[in-house]
Amino acid sequence: MNAADVMTADVETVAPDDEVGEVLARLADVNFSGFPVVDEGRLVGVVTEGDLVDLFEVEDRVLWIPIGIPPIVDTLTYAFDLPGDDVDIAAHADDPISSVMTEDPVTVDADASLDALLDLLANPERDINRLPVLDGDELVGIITRQDLLRGLRRERDAAGVAGAE
Structure with missing residues (x-):
């Protein structure tokens, strides 16, 4: 079993010049959390909910307070959103998605x-949730962590592993 066996072949994509507001609206209508960004058939990036949330995060309004005295007590850090203006979503709605996408994603x-897919998707340092699948430069599919888990389950079931229910 390999990537072609577990990937989703019908991939919804966005273009680099699609507007942030448009992509946010599309994300609200689907059951996944990101899109490959394709320009003239070539993968140029990936945009996720996290990228879009980061766009609207107001870092200078957050106060981080450490609680606890190491080494006796573990230090916990709490974030408090200080009073201020509301985030102006409209200010970024017309921005191109290329301004927030992750360029050169892992593919x-x-x-x-x-095993290679598992190494990539289970690596906490990379924190990857989806892997675009390429044939040369052409996007032919995408694999999410859930796709991989389903594939591993099918492989285990096919092998007749005890406890596979």
Whole structure:
């Protein structure tokens, strides 16, 4: 079993010049949290809910307060949103998605093994939730963590592993 066996082939994409507001509206209507960004058939990036949330985060209004005295007590840090103006979503609605997307995302080929996919999607340092699948430069699919789990389950069931229910 490889990437081609677990990927979703019908991939919804956005273009680099699509507006942030438009992409936010599309995300509200789907059951996933990001899109590959494709320009003239070539993958140029990935945009996620996290990228869009970061766009509207007002860092200078947040006060971080450490609580606890190490090493006796673990230090916890709490964030308090200080009073201030509301976030103006309209201020970024017309921005192109290319201004917030992640460029040069990690990708895999259709023949990538499940072990290779697992190494990428389970790596906490990379924190990747989706892997675009390429055939050369062409986007042919996408694999999410959920796709990989379903594939591992099918492989386990096919092998007749005990406890596979």
